[in-house]
Amino acid sequence: MGKLVLIDGNSIAFRAFYALPLLTNATGTYTNAVYGFTMMLLKVLEEEKPTHLLVAFDAGKTTFRHNDYQKYKGKREKTPGELSEQIPLIKEVLDAFQIRSFELEGYEADDIIGTLAHSPEAEGLETLIVSGDKDLLQLVNDHVQVLMTRKGVTETERYDVKAVDERYGLTPGQIIDLKGLMGDPSDNIPGIPGVGEKTALKLLHQFPTVEEIIEHADELPGKKLQEKVREHADQALLSKKLATIYTEVPLEFGVSDLKLPPTDLKKVSEVFKKLEFKTLLNRIHTGGETGEEVREAEPEQISYQIVTADHRDETEKVLKQDQLAVYVEMTEENPHRAEVTGIAVSDGKAQLYIPMETARHWEAFQAWLADGNRRKIVYDVKKTMVSLENKGFQTDGFQFDVLLAAYLLNPSESRYELSDMVERHLQGFLPSDEEVYGKGAKRRALEGEELARHLARKTSAICQLYPVLLKELEQADLYDLMCGLEMPLAGVLAGMEQQGVRVDKKRLDDLGIELKESMDRLTDEIYEIAGVEFNINSPKQLGEILFDKLGLPVLKKTKTGYSTSADVLERLAPQHEIVEKILHYRQVGKLYSTYIEGLKKEIGRDGKIHTQFHQTITATGRLSSTEPNLQNIPIRLEEGRRIRQVFVPSKEGWYMLAADYSQVELRVLAHLSEDESLQYAFKHGLDIHTQTAMDVFGVSETEVTPLMRRHAKAVNFGIVYGISDFGLSQNLNITRKEAKDFIDRYFETYPGVKRYMDTVVKQAKKEGFVTTLLGRRRYLPDINSRNFNLRSFAERTAMNTPIQGTAADIIKYAMVEMDKRMKEEKLESRMLLQVHDELIFEVPEEELPVMRTLVPEVMEGALPLSVPLQVDVNVGKSWYEAK
DNA sequence: GTATTCACG
DNA sequence: ACGTACGTGAATACC
Numbered sequence: 001m002g003k004l005v006l007i008d009g010n011s012i013a014f015r016a017f018y019a020l021p022l023l024t025n026a027t028g029t030y031t032n033a034v035y036g037f038t039m040m041l042l043k044v045l046e047e048e049k050p051t052h053l054l055v056a057f058d059a060g061k062t063t064f065r066h067n068d069y070q071k072y073k074g075k076r077e078k079t080p081g082e083l084s085e086q087i088p089l090i091k092e093v094l095d096a097f098q099i100r101s102f103e104l105e106g107y108e109a110d111d112i113i114g115t116l117a118h119s120p121e122a123e124g125l126e127t128l129i130v131s132g133d134k135d136l137l138q139l140v141n142d143h144v145q146v147l148m149t150r151k152g153v154t155e156t157e158r159y160d161v162k163a164v165d166e167r168y169g170l171t172p173g174q175i176i177d178l179k180g181l182m183g184d185p186s187d188n189i190p191g192i193p194g195v196g197e198k199t200a201l202k203l204l205h206q207f208p209t210v211e212e213i214i215e216h217a218d219e220l221p222g223k224k225l226q227e228k229v230r231e232h233a234d235q236a237l238l239s240k241k242l243a244t245i246y247t248e249v250p251l252e253f254g255v256s257d258l259k260l261p262p263t264d265l266k267k268v269s270e271v272f273k274k275l276e277f278k279t280l281l282n283r284i285h286t287g288g289e290t291g292e293e294v295r296e297a298e299p300e301q302i303s304y305q306i307v308t309a310d311h312r313d314e315t316e317k318v319l320k321q322d323q324l325a326v327y328v329e330m331t332e333e334n335p336h337r338a339e340v341t342g343i344a345v346s347d348g349k350a351q352l353y354i355p356m357e358t359a360r361h362w363e364a365f366q367a368w369l370a371d372g373n374r375r376k377i378v379y380d381v382k383k384t385m386v387s388l389e390n391k392g393f394q395t396d397g398f399q400f401d402v403l404l405a406a407y408l409l410n411p412s413e414s415r416y417e418l419s420d421m422v423e424r425h426l427q428g429f430l431p432s433d434e435e436v437y438g439k440g441a442k443r444r445a446l447e448g449e450e451l452a453r454h455l456a457r458k459t460s461a462i463c464q465l466y467p468v469l470l471k472e473l474e475q476a477d478l479y480d481l482m483c484g485l486e487m488p489l490a491g492v493l494a495g496m497e498q499q500g501v502r503v504d505k506k507r508l509d510d511l512g513i514e515l516k517e518s519m520d521r522l523t524d525e526i527y528e529i530a531g532v533e534f535n536i537n538s539p540k541q542l543g544e545i546l547f548d549k550l551g552l553p554v555l556k557k558t559k560t561g562y563s564t565s566a567d568v569l570e571r572l573a574p575q576h577e578i579v580e581k582i583l584h585y586r587q588v589g590k591l592y593s594t595y596i597e598g599l600k601k602e603i604g605r606d607g608k609i610h611t612q613f614h615q616t617i618t619a620t621g622r623l624s625s626t627e628p629n630l631q632n633i634p635i636r637l638e639e640g641r642r643i644r645q646v647f648v649p650s651k652e653g654w655y656m657l658a659a660d661y662s663q664v665e666l667r668v669l670a671h672l673s674e675d676e677s678l679q680y681a682f683k684h685g686l687d688i689h690t691q692t693a694m695d696v697f698g699v700s701e702t703e704v705t706p707l708m709r710r711h712a713k714a715v716n717f718g719i720v721y722g723i724s725d726f727g728l729s730q731n732l733n734i735t736r737k738e739a740k741d742f743i744d745r746y747f748e749t750y751p752g753v754k755r756y757m758d759t760v761v762k763q764a765k766k767e768g769f770v771t772t773l774l775g776r777r778r779y780l781p782d783i784n785s786r787n788f789n790l791r792s793f794a795e796r797t798a799m800n801t802p803i804q805g806t807a808a809d810i811i812k813y814a815m816v817e818m819d820k821r822m823k824e825e826k827l828e829s830r831m832l833l834q835v836h837d838e839l840i841f842e843v844p845e846e847e848l849p850v851m852r853t854l855v856p857e858v859m860e861g862a863l864p865l866s867v868p869l870q871v872d873v874n875v876g877k878s879w880y881e882a883k
Numbered sequence: 884g885t886a887t888t889c890a891c892g
Numbered sequence: 893a894c895g896t897a898c899g900t901g902a903a904t905a906c907c
Contacts, residue, residue, distance in 0.1 A: 182893085194893085195893090196893045196894070197893080197894085198893090199893095535904095535905080537888095537903090537904060537905070538904085538905055538906085539886090539887060539888075539904095539905080540905080540906080541905095558886080558887070559886075559887095560886070560887085560906095563887085564887085564888085565887080565888065565889085566888080566889075586888080586889080587889090589903095589904095590888085590889060590890065590902095590903080591890090593902090593903055593904080594889085594890070594901095594902060594903060595890085597903095598902070598903080617900075617901095618899060618900065619899075620898080620899060620900095622892085622899060622900075623900095624899085624900055624901070625900085625901080626901065626902090627901095628901090628902085629890085629891085629900080629901045629902070631890095631891060631892075631900075631901085632889090632890045632891035632892085632900075632901070632902085633890080633891075634890060634891080635890095635891075636890085636891085640890080665892090717897085717898090718897065720898070721897050721898040721899095722896095722897070722898070723897070724895090724896055724897060726895065726896055726897075727896055727897030727898095728897075730896085730897075731897070787894090788893085788894050788895080789894070789895065789896075792894090792895080792896065793896070793897095796896075796897070796898070797898075799898090800897090800898045800899080801898080801899095803898090804892090804898065804899065807892095808899095835891075835892065836891080836892040836899085836900090837892065838892085
């Protein structure tokens with residue numbers, strides 16, 4: 001059987017335009033919508049293998065619908081010029097594929113699609129409609145399905161009759177009734193005011209059509225709703241009519257005219273070249289295409305030389321050059337455990353592969369590695385340093401890290417593998433590690449020539465990336481941040497990781513035994529009360545016990561069933577004694593599995609834990625920590641806080657010193673917003689939450705109750721997160737209205753903050769990104785989205801990122817400076833950990849006085865703000881005691 | 884592999 | 893009307 005695919009051209013182009021950043025090609029033409037559209041087209045061709053295909057577009061300004069309703073699509077903002085100029089390009093792409101594109105004056109794309117999908121001719125075919133518009137769901141039947149864009153352009157969701165029922169509980173025919181009731185603000189279709197999707201679905205489950213709902217208006221739940229339905233009955237009927245797709249458009253062709261000829265790869269390549277779609281070009285050549293003639297992309301030839309003991313002297317002249325790329329290959333991701341398999345260097349033309357065996361005995365090479373004047377370009381400087389230094393090599397002279405550069409250019413990417421970067425910044429191709437080594441069980445080690453070639457390609461790629469990224473950094477004003485902060489910080493972090501934190505194994509075991517006993521006891525008690533044994537760790541089984549068996553009220557649901565999260569359980573606790581036990585069990589279980597068992601696994605042969613700090617993970621500029629994560633060791637509850645007793649100094653008689661910034665984020669806000677009241681509070685050393693409570697509630701210091709302070713504190717946090725009344729109401733368990741009042745009063749009290757928040761969002765909408773104090777960027781592609789959720793999230797992010805990111809800038813700066821000062825003063829103390837707003841050191845007793853002064857001095861002075869920074873220092877025999 | 888939960892700032 | 897707090901990592905269950 002054949003397959004007919006009908007694409008809603010405007011809808012997909014629209015989707016693509018807003019999902020992708022405004023790309024341009026060399027001629028300055030915008031191509032993001034064309035690119036996204038083409039990605040979708042390729043996906044459909046590859047995955048659906050259609051025999052017949054048509055792309056329908058909307059034509060002109062007015063359609064027959066305007067006869068019924070003048071305001072149809074009246075409020076819709078004009079299609080931006082950047083998008084409309086891309087429509088002809090999309091048609092060019094379609095021409096190259098020899099795909100029919102079609103539009104007809106007076107009709108919308110929907111109507112053309114509907115006419116074809118429901119034509120008698122289509123009945124013998126499987127039909128698939130591709131769109132981002134829910135309306136098209138009305139066309140679904142036994143042989144018509146809809147592929148709807150979900151997120152971005154290529155993430156889709158397939159709807160058949162069953163899927164429509166699962167999603168809405170409606171037949172496809174009822175979609176028009178749904179829209180009749182709800183309306184659609186983007187098309188200026190009114191519907192019934194005050195009726196959203198929830199209410200509309202409830203009504204349609206009671207009566208199947210708009211007509212019947214109107215007829216039985218008296219039987220509807222709630223007087224107000226009845227009134228609204230009666231009052232706006234005409235409007236609902238009109239809305240339904242407007243939403244109905246017209247399936248009898250006079251077309252001069254039929255389905256059989258839409259037959260898809262074999263792809264002419266030459267034509268397609270030409271268009272792709274013109275548009276500079278280099279990765280797509282690769283894709284059509286490397287397979288997956290519908291037709292014949294699948295041509296393998298030529299793997300680029302790369303030259304390399306394997307250096308062995310016999311002829312290493314002749315290669316020594318390569319090392320004389322003042323700048324080379326170097327890459328270290330390892331057996332695993334974690335450099336603290338990995339073995340080095342080999343090292344490669346490149347000057348951009350020649351590549352050398354140096355097996356570990358050679359490197360170990362080659363003094364000239366070792367001298368080159370250790371020479372600060374021999375500049376090295378690397379991918380992942382920290383990992384490179386750690387792995388080489390662990391094997392006894394000294395290192396210096398790292399000039400530029402392409403990984404850090406790529407991160408600064410866009411910290412929101414999910415992957416920064418070399419292969420990704422070659423594609424992203426060079427529009428080139430490099431096989432990924434996964435492709436080369438395989439994954440999971442298929443993973444294998446490379447050796448000899450194969451390994452040498454792969455590493456040669458990598459180092460060569462690093463060489464090519466360097467000038468491109470350098471230029472991009474300069475253009476984005478990120479060069480100083482790179483060389484003045486992130487590069488030096490990487491060295492500091494490498495040192496901290498290698499130093500590691502000493503663990504008191506005995507204490508860890510003892511705590512483990514204690515927690516295990518506690519867990520066993522709670523398990524017995526819970527089984528006893530429940531009357532059955534079950535897996536308390538399974539939210540599913542737990543939900544069945546709590547809500548089905550014991551009949552507790554369901555306060556919150558998740559996608560898959562009942563929610564059993566702590567905030568739900570806390571509210572249920574007064575109703576049944578089992579709940580408290582479960583909460584306690586969860587708490588103890590977490591401590592045991594994550595912190596006792598989890599930490600034990602990570603203790604090295606030296607009795608220390610060597611975490612990895614990641615410098616390119618967060619979108620805000622913060623660090624993250626893994627294997628293990630030492631940035632989330634418990635502190636809030638005493639029972640968990642005791643875990644900190646296991647972290648001790650590595651030498652007898654030394655101390656742990658913890659220094660934390662007090663309220664950095666709010667101080668940063670005071671600085672960025674220039675709000676006078678907020679600045680006043682910090683300049684006069686007032687307790688900020690009490691001060692906020694006084695200001696917001698209009699009371700004197702002595703009148704501030706603990707509850708008022710708690711509320712003020714939550715508002716302060718909320719402000720930093722990019723506040724919403726809903727979020728605050730959830731946090732404080734109050735109504736939205738009350739939360740809104742708090743926020744309004746806060747902004748009245750601190751008008752500078754309000755002004756700042758508005759400015760930063762406005763700027764993000766204009767520029768497409770926000771920045772921190774040091775110019776660190778974060779792009780917010782959804783900031784102008786029509787989707788309320790995406791847009792709101794982007795707006796909150798716009799408010800939060802400069803604050804969180806500036807705080808990250810500050811402590812990073814302090815770390816670099818602190819490392820420098822400790823070396824200058826020849827101190828033996830060592831910086832061990834960073835936890836976002838605090839630094840942990842181990843300190844010999846005789847250095848305590850100097851460190852107690854030096855650390856806060858450096859941290860407070862890191863980046864001068866218009867308000868003072870305040871650092872509190874604590875010392876103890878373990879991390880626990882340094883409080 | 885995804886979802887849920889919970890530890891931290 | 894929409895449906896949310898910002899940023900992370902790890903363990904566990906379940907498909």
